[in-house]
Amino acid sequence: MRYHVGHVTRYAYDDAVEACYNRAYLTPRDTPVQTVLEHRITASPALAHLADHLDGYGNTATYLEIVPGDARELSISAESVVEVSRVAPDATALDRWTVAEVAAKARQVLDKVEHTDFTLPSPLAMLAPGAYARGALPDDSGLGLGLTGLLDQVASDFSYRPGATSVRSTLDDLLAARAGVCQDFAHLVIGVLRAAGLPARYVSGYLETVAPPGQPKRRGADASHAWAQVWTPDGWLDLDPTNHRFADHGYITTAWGRDFSDVSPLRGIVLTESETSTLDVFVDVTPLEG
Amino acid sequence: MSVVEAYRRHPALAHHDELLGPAGADLAAFCDEAGLGGLRSAAAEADKLVGADGIVYGAAASDDVRPWRLDPLPVVIGADEWDQLERGLRQRARLLSLIHSDVYGGQELLRSGDLPAAVVLGHGGYFRGCRNPGRLWTVAADLGRGPDGRWRVLADRNEAPSGIGYAMAARRVVSSVLGGLHRHSDLRRLRGFFHRMAATLLAASPNRTEEPQAVVLSAGVRAKTAFDEGFLATLLGFTLAEADDLVTRQGRVWLRAGDGLNPVEVVMRRIEGGQADPLEFDTESVVGVPGLAEAVRTGGLTLANPLGCGVLNSPALGACLPRLAERLLGETLELDGWPTWWCGEETSRAHVLANLDGLELVAVDGNGKPVDAAVDRRRAMVAARPEAWCARLPQELSTAPVVAENGLEPRRFVLRAFGLAGLDQADYSFLPGGFGRVAGSTEEAFVSSLGALAKDVWVPRADAERAAAPQQVELAARPAHHGPARVTPRVAGTLMAIGRFAERAQSKARLLKVADDLASDYALHPLSEGYAVLGVMLGAVEAVTSLSAGPDPSAFLRGALASEQPGGLRYDLLRLTANAQQVRDVMSADAWSVLARLLVSDTAERAARDLPGVLDDVLTALLAFSGIVAESMVRDASWAFLDAGARLERARQTLSLLQVTRGSGPVAERVAEAVLAACESGITHRRRAASGQGPASAAASELELLVDDAANPRSVAHQLRALAADLELAGDADTAERLRRGFVFERSDDIDAWLADRLAGLSRVEAAIARRHFSRQASRHATWSGEGS
16 A cells, blocks of 8 residues: 655744754654655755764654744644555464464574564563563463453553653553553553563554544544564564554554654754743645555 | 871771872871871861862752862872773773774674673663764773772763862862972872873864864753863863853754854763753753754764763673673783672572672662662562662772871772773873772761762872983963864853952942941941931942841941842852852963952951951952953953953942932032042042142032043943943954944933933943843753654
8 A cells, every 4th residue: 555644743832943953753664564655854944954864773863953033833744655565464373383482582583682672671661570461471372362462451451542641651650540642552562572571662653544444443543653563483563552453554664663762753952932832743644546 | 196006096997098008108107297287287278279279069050069178188009009000991991992882883792692782782871872973082980999909990980970170179289288298209190181181082073173162061050060070171171161052053063152153073071971962862951962962973073972881881781891801802801890790691690699698789770879678679679670780799998098187087988090092092091090089987888979078199100210201391281272262152141240240349348348437437426427428328338238227337237248148248259259160261270269268258257356357358359359350361252251241330330329329418528529439539539639630529520530531440431441342352343332332421410310321221231242142042842742642
């Protein structure tokens, strides 16, 4: 499937903005199941400076400067055209390994750096032993059953509620609130997977806005989305705890890292004497014909 | 019993003492010769010099600045012992530098398992965004001597270690206090290290321009070690910069100075890496520069030390060094760390869990303080996240004596050593000795705070060195400032405040003196004319200080002197000193002893006996300060702002005094005399009157003399002329010209309205200068959009 992705972030202040610096992960990456055909980032007022570099995970990180003069409103737009060929996995096929076998195989097969980086706890995906879902991923369970069980458990234990958490929320906050948004659920699943010895990554990206006919409305589609990846002997597998499913071609990958803090779509420092600020994000993912 | 003999019997003496070994022999002999009395006066002299040099510790922003504490007795390390220690330090630095390159480059050590990946990737000081960060320019380590007499590394301090400026300050004070012993000891000098550091970093500037702009990035008033940072900038000849002084444009860092932006090519950072760039790390950091990491990434900036080098401080990494020395250097590690086990490794963890009773548990990411918890609890912590913990033997450090009330007292001793990368080779060189600290009390085993009692550390030259070469001549007192002098808005504003508070204090002291004279003559004669004059002048003091005069004029004047509230004279002196501390690198070294004299602690007590004497002392010191400014400061933009502050303030004080003392009816003439005296123009008036050049009446001449007459250096007109010249010198011809055209002296009939109008004019001038020259960058707002919300 081919998609057009539009992602606009708008800042508004009640006083002039002197300068605005941003670190962005807004450029979708090429993967075995995804090809980026077009991409550009623009801003209003116009960008004073833009520089891309590849981070340690191979994601495109962008440094942006806007020096707006007297403007009180700024916006940063990213537009992409992406071709995605991912199909959702056959969960029963994943049962040919147990959880413990996958963990052992990961240690053997994966590069030590990659294995360690995605198995150690990371700042936002730090799960105290036994804090959650101890039984969801028993060592001797088939991987497919284990992952499905984990998705079921998260879906029944938590509710999706924008505003229940913030960008800095930890898993302890989520466990206390029993509600959160996609990045929280991704962190939770990652924490559980890592505790079982399975390498897990955080993926930042987008979700097709309008679900195909017959499927329920998707959560997190009007903003950037986040989900988790777990390593299997077949490769990295995408699972979306927010929507209680494995990912298919409707998921567009921007960047991956250990957790949100490695690949957040846009963080910035804005210099202004403004007392108030508003931040609005608009995301639109549209399938393209042909 | 001699002082040293008594010390030898002290029950708290450690296994090894730094005075009682062979290297301490000369110092011990000196101690016995000096006796307790001599040592106590040396300690007092050291305190005095610390005060006179304005050496402080503590953050101005949290109002806890206090004099630095330095023991007069150095710790002596013999040349042979130091050479051996330095060999070990150099080897460790070479090793750390190779590890640093690898973990931020090819990561071969992590892939091969020679360095367990979790040691690096599990440490909070490992910054994934900082690939190929540049060289490890400096290294530092805390060292302690163990029970076997050998030096061991207690902790690596490679982020942004404090203390190197204090080390130099300690040497200056101690070499002066122990002059004879110091000369006789023929020490290896410290200065060359700073020259090498400046030369190395400048040569490493990315564009290799003639005179690269180099700065020391400091947290300023937020830093407890602001003195250390400012003094380092002075020693390096770099500009001392805070976050507000720097701005990022086009992905490069610039110094905001004068009217423009000057590219910065070298930054020696004295803020922690996690605070260095709010865009990449801690978003709430106000001391960092957004875009700093980007500037390094794109090659526009040499940063010492590189971002992310904090991972090298991990005690877990320290535990791996013996193996890595073999692997990377093919050498045995010469300088051991304090025995430490990383719990992420299975055999080490087993050892730790079996012996946890006798071990301290420290977090790999922490400040090195052992966890204070029962064994069971500690065991559980290790089990939960083994890779996050190290265990080590309790530290039993050597002692060094400090001068206490009743004799010498042993304290645990820690040495911080500082190394510098060679420009073209992989080797490092070290400051001979380093920065010494002792524990806060005899009982404490852990030397924690940098604010603890400091020690100078002496490495005498070996006999062979003396025979081979004469003692090197010290280079000039201060390396040349590299690049043109730049005044940033923050510094310009601070300098103007210094000028303002110095002048305000001076005019206040004169006014208090005049009022006190009147009080001593007329306070008891309520029917006299002088009593009425006193009333007017006390009213002037009230207006200037915002304090209310009570029934006792003397008590009121003493209060005006001693008050630390805004308006009080002492408040002005405190602000003067605090502002001077913020621009240490600009101030003349002579200024500190003068400033120290201004703030002697017994002022209030002395003023009760002798107010005129105290006021004279304050005036003398303030005049000395003006003299130093006038005689020692180059006439550049820095001086111009300082002078401008003084000029504006003098004009304002004079106009205000005229305003509040006018309309005094029958005593107007006597009041005008007092006002002329307070404005240091009484003699000029009398001379002019006597020679017929001016009116005989003081009341008739005060406006002419104090406002219009530009020939009188005390007049408002003169201040404004000087101010215009200052602005031109600061590169602001516009404001200078507007000042010359806009400040008209034609007097109107309504004098009161005219004075008020002049004062309002001054405020407009000051505001215009502030807008043009002192503008800070706007406040920072961190924005961070989440996902799916």
